[in-house]
Amino acid sequence: MHEQPLPADASARLLSCARPEDALEHVSVSHRPPGPPTLGLFFSSAALADAEIAAFRVTLRALRSGGLDGFAVESCEAALIPPFRPWTAHPQG
Template structure:
């Protein structure tokens, strides 16, 4: 299961929680969409959970499903997809590590630029 976020932008973009069921209805079997979460924002963001074989397929399917949904609703005329990808979680884990270990928190220490270790 892969989570893909699709961020929207446009004039007067406002998405309601019920929009998630409409997005589900716009998916095909090939999209392998399992669940949708809608976050009003700002910025308005749709989280899609897909059972895709790869991250690339999940992102492509998520983008396609949301674009189909936007095209089928006149109130979303002028709304565009400004980001379609997996949420980047490293900052969250860095913060957890920093609070747990007073000496830093980097997931991996960068190599010393002055040493042979690179």
């Protein structure tokens, strides 16, 4: 387990490793010691399998680029969130 925080620009480094076909929208970085850092990669993929494959490709490119030396992927989880459709949202109040 890696106890050091990710570089301050870790999200920018991951975003820079994405290609248009990866459909990466944004990256969230969290680190709460004593646990390892956590990355949240958000994709605009229509299928969960496409997002999982893209996450693997982007993360692998980032690790190979040298900007995240000493880090490795220890676990991976994914969730498919339905698209937001404002015309179907319930008004509050």
